[in-house]
Amino acid sequence: MTRPRPLVPREDPADSVRVVGEFGVIARVTAQAGTARAAEVGPGDDAAVVRTSDGRVVATTDVLVEGRHFRRDWSSAEDIGHKAAAANLADVAAMGGTTTALLVGLACPPDTPTAWLEGVAAGLAEECAPLGAAVVGGDMVTAAADSTAVVLSVTALGDLGGRSPVLRSGARAGDVVALAGRLGWSAAGLAVLRRGFSSPVAVVSAHRRPTPPYGAGPAAAERGATAMCDVSDGLLADLGHIATASRVAVDLDSAALVRTCLEPVGPLQQVAAALGVDPLAWVLTGGEDHALVATFPSWVELPAGWAAIGTVRRAGKNPGVLVNGEPADEAARAVGAEGVGHVHFR
Amino acid sequence: MTRPRPLVPREDPADSVRVVGEFGVIARVTAQAGTARAAEVGPGDDAAVVRTSDGRVVATTDVLVEGRHFRRDWSSAEDIGHKAAAANLADVAAMGGTTTALLVGLACPPDTPTAWLEGVAAGLAEECAPLGAAVVGGDMVTAAADSTAVVLSVTALGDLGGRSPVLRSGARAGDVVALAGRLGWSAAGLAVLRRGFSSPVAVVSAHRRPTPPYGAGPAAAERGATAMCDVSDGLLADLGHIATASRVAVDLDSAALVRTCLEPVGPLQQVAAALGVDPLAWVLTGGEDHALVATFPSWVELPAGWAAIGTVRRAGKNPGVLVNGEPADEAARAVGAEGVGHVHFR
Numbered sequence: 282m283t284r285p286r287p288l289v290p291r292e293d294p295a296d297s298v299r300v301v302g303e304f305g306v307i308a309r310v311t312a313q314a315g316t317a318r319a320a321e322v323g324p325g326d327d328a329a330v331v332r333t334s335d336g337r338v339v340a341t342t343d344v345l346v347e348g349r350h351f352r353r354d355w356s357s358a359e360d361i362g363h364k365a366a367a368a369n370l371a372d373v374a375a376m377g378g379t380t381t382a383l384l385v386g387l388a389c390p391p392d393t394p395t396a397w398l399e400g401v402a403a404g405l406a407e408e409c410a411p412l413g414a415a416v417v418g419g420d421m422v423t424a425a426a427d428s429t430a431v432v433l434s435v436t437a438l439g440d441l442g443g444r445s446p447v448l449r450s451g452a453r454a455g456d457v458v459a460l461a462g463r464l465g466w467s468a469a470g471l472a473v474l475r476r477g478f479s480s481p482v483a484v485v486s487a488h489r490r491p492t493p494p495y496g497a498g499p500a501a502a503e504r505g506a507t508a509m510c511d512v513s514d515g516l517l518a519d520l521g522h523i524a525t526a527s528r529v530a531v532d533l534d535s536a537a538l539v540r541t542c543l544e545p546v547g548p549l550q551q552v553a554a555a556l557g558v559d560p561l562a563w564v565l566t567g568g569e570d571h572a573l574v575a576t577f578p579s580w581v582e583l584p585a586g587w588a589a590i591g592t593v594r595r596a597g598k599n600p601g602v603l604v605n606g607e608p609a610d611e612a613a614r615a616v617g618a619e620g621v622g623h624v625h626f627r
Numbered sequence: 628m629t630r631p632r633p634l635v636p637r638e639d640p641a642d643s644v645r646v647v648g649e650f651g652v653i654a655r656v657t658a659q660a661g662t663a664r665a666a667e668v669g670p671g672d673d674a675a676v677v678r679t680s681d682g683r684v685v686a687t688t689d690v691l692v693e694g695r696h697f698r699r700d701w702s703s704a705e706d707i708g709h710k711a712a713a714a715n716l717a718d719v720a721a722m723g724g725t726t727t728a729l730l731v732g733l734a735c736p737p738d739t740p741t742a743w744l745e746g747v748a749a750g751l752a753e754e755c756a757p758l759g760a761a762v763v764g765g766d767m768v769t770a771a772a773d774s775t776a777v778v779l780s781v782t783a784l785g786d787l788g789g790r791s792p793v794l795r796s797g798a799r800a801g802d803v804v805a806l807a808g809r810l811g812w813s814a815a816g817l818a819v820l821r822r823g824f825s826s827p828v829a830v831v832s833a834h835r836r837p838t839p840p841y842g843a844g845p846a847a848a849e850r851g852a853t854a855m856c857d858v859s860d861g862l863l864a865d866l867g868h869i870a871t872a873s874r875v876a877v878d879l880d881s882a883a884l885v886r887t888c889l890e891p892v893g894p895l896q897q898v899a900a901a902l903g904v905d906p907l908a909w910v911l912t913g914g915e916d917h918a919l920v921a922t923f924p925s926w927v928e929l930p931a932g933w934a935a936i937g938t939v940r941r942a943g944k945n946p947g948v949l950v951n952g953e954p955a956d957e958a959a960r961a962v963g964a965e966g967v968g969h970v971h972f973r
Contacts, residue, residue, distance in 0.1 A: 321683060321792070322722075322792055322794065325795075325872070326722065326792075326794050326795050326796075326856075326872075327687060327718040327719075327721040327722055327795070327855075327856050327857060328685045328686055328687035328718045328719055328721070328722045328724070328783075328785065328792075329685070329686050329687065330683050330684070330685055330686075330722065330787070330792045331683065331684050331686060332682060332683050333679050333682055333683065333684055334682070335682075336678060336679055336680070336681075336682055337667060337676050337677065337678050337679065338676070338677050338679055338684040338784065339674045339675070339676050340674055340675050340676075340677060340686075340728070340730055340763070340764060340782070340784060341673060341674035341675065341730070341764055342730040342731070342732045342764060342765050342766050342780070342782060343732070343766050344732040344733065344734050344766045344767075344768045344778075344780065345768075346734050346768055346769065346770060346771050347771060348771050348772055348773075349768065349769055349771065349772075350768070372673040372674045373673075373674055375673040375674070376668075376672065376673055376674045376676065378674070382686070384686055384687070384688040384782055385688070386688045386689070386690040386732065386780035386782075387690065388690055388692050388778050417686070418686060418687055418688060419688050420688050420689050420690045420780075421690075422690045422691075422692055422695065422696070423692065423695055424692060424774075424778075425692050425693060425694050425695065425774050425775075425776030425778070426694055426695075426776075427694075427773065427774050427775055427776060428770075428771050428773050428774035428776060429771075429773060430771030430772075430773060430774060432690075432734050432770075432771070432778045432780075434688070434690065434732035434766075434778075434780035436686070436688060436730055436732075436782040437674075438684065438686060438784075439674065441676070446667070446668055446672075446676045448668065448672050449671075449672050449673070450672075509673075510672075510673050511673060526671070526672075
């Protein structure tokens with residue numbers, strides 16, 4: 282999926298958004314947008330119009346700030362487009378929906394190369410295309426005078442296809458906790474990049490372009506999942522949202538997690554060994570892979586791509602998230618993780 | 628509508644988002660969100676779910692950057708919320724739709740007072756409430772390390788109620804050009820604020836909290852408007868988009884514009900006289916009032932609130948926008964305007 286690309290975007294003042302101008306940049310970027318199957322009105326008017334199949338639309342927004350959520354020297358423009366789209370497409374999938382369209386807000390310094398913006402647009406389009414989705418609108422403005430950072434705000438619209446949305450609040454004692462997708466790979470890739478390396482490619486690519494299992498969301502909804510969310514801040518942190526919203530304890534089985542996420546031995550263990558890290562720490566607390574985690578009634582056969590990793594219990598003495606019956610923060614400490622997941626504003 | 632408020636937000640480190648923390652801030656801000664009539668799932672899950680009446684959703688995004696689109700010393704937090712919502716609600720109205728829900732992306736420095744963010748949320752909610760809309764989701768992240776500016780990205784979803792969307796591309800020779808709402812007031816208010824004054828209140832309030840005629844958009848669509856857009860960058864600039872998309876000339880009648888926008892004599896002329904400005908310059912090129920401008924077949928009786936200000940002609944020797952048959956840039960120069968409207972990236 283990931284082609285090798287230059288890490289540092291070329292800086293060409295003649296190609297900057299200041300020189301090319303607002304409407305020139307919008308024309309070039311829009312040329313990369315692709316076509317959304319559900320779009321009745323696409324880019325270029327006051328607003329887009331997107332068809333919905335069942336009289337409802339799923340909608341979610343994610344904001345990415347350069348230096349906090351991506352670095353231009355670690356990720357190509359296309360990578361950043363893929364990643365920004367993936368975070369939103371996974372949120373829609375976690376409701377049981379399929380993304381139909383994106384809107385993109387962008388604040389960028391006047392010396393941003395147009396080619397870099399075209400790359401972001403191409404990455405967004407490539408990530409959306411398999412679902413029949415595309416960018417249908419947006420806004421582009423000049424960044425704050427004191428900032429050299431690009432701020433990217435992506436809104437995804439999605440379709441539930443007649444299914445009920447799967448909320449965080451529906452988990453019930455006795456349900457099976459199940460996982461679809463990878464955990465810890467993005468964290469491993471980030472650890473590698475932070476140390477100045479760019480291999481193994483498998484984990485670095487996973488950090489640059491997460492590959493969430495979009496189809497697993499609607500499949501889980503069809504099969505009667507009772508609660509679901511995507512893992513953007515770490516498994517323990519995001520399951521904590523389900524535990525809180527559903528007022529239950531979510532008890533993970535570490536042996537099942539190891540079987541599901543760390544067998545057979547692969548790049549994750551190789552990187553962990555090289556860096557002296559317990560790979561289970563990445564699995565439990567690493568964010569940004571955008572795996573899906575859901576709870577299912579115990580009598581349900583899990584859909585393809587889903588694996589059982591725990592059980593929902595009544596919130597008794599130990600509410601929240603547990604690992605083998607012990608509180609999550611203790612489990613996280615035991616494997617050397619700094620906390621249960623990502624927290625903003627620190 | 629506008630209550631007097633302190634111009635400078637109180638800085639209270641104990642109240643900053645860094646101290647209160649991500650989830651505390653989200654809880655406080657969400658408490659201001661109000662309730663969207665069409666929301667099936669509101670804030671707090673991976674995504675919101677919003678009902679649509681006719682199997683389509685209107686969607687638009689606007690990005691506001693502190694220092695470029697608003698100043699915390701010129702506008703209260705509530706003002707900024709009102710203004711950010713208004714820009715989006717007007718875009719939905721310009722398609723012939725009614726806003727049902729907002730999503731808000733926010734990047735803010737860690738020392739931003741929570742009370743300020745609550746104020747923005749309250750302003751967004753107040754502007755939406757008369758339409759039955761509210762904030763149903765969003766994302767809040769830390770601003771770039773080098774920036775003290777807040778970046779606000781607002782996405783509006785809207786409902787067409789079975790009407791066809793009114794595009795920019797449908798104007799035909801012979802159509803009447805008509806206006807709903809005010810022009811030049813926000814520009815006059817900005818001119819006053821730039822000179823360090825804060826009165827007359829009427830124009831300063833118009834800059835802080837524009838009052839777009841939201842109902843006029845759906846009414847124009849019902850009555851068969853052939854093209855429509857909102858005036859965010861200035862009348863000449865925005866009519867230019869209709870002229871280009873429809874491949875026509877839009878010929879404004881300056882006497883009709885004066886009758887519609889400058890009679891009877893009011894605060895706009897008083898400010899213009901005090902500052903030595905031709906008020907028609909503000910009417911022709913001032914942005915951010917979010918009036919609606921549309922074209923109607925000549926046999927149509929204009930809906931209430933709409934006034935004729937010109938005629939659509941074939942794009943002959945003088946395509947684009949004309950004033951009394953003369954090119955718009957000459958008309959703009961004649962009244963002392965610097966250009967036909969706002970351009971980004973300069």
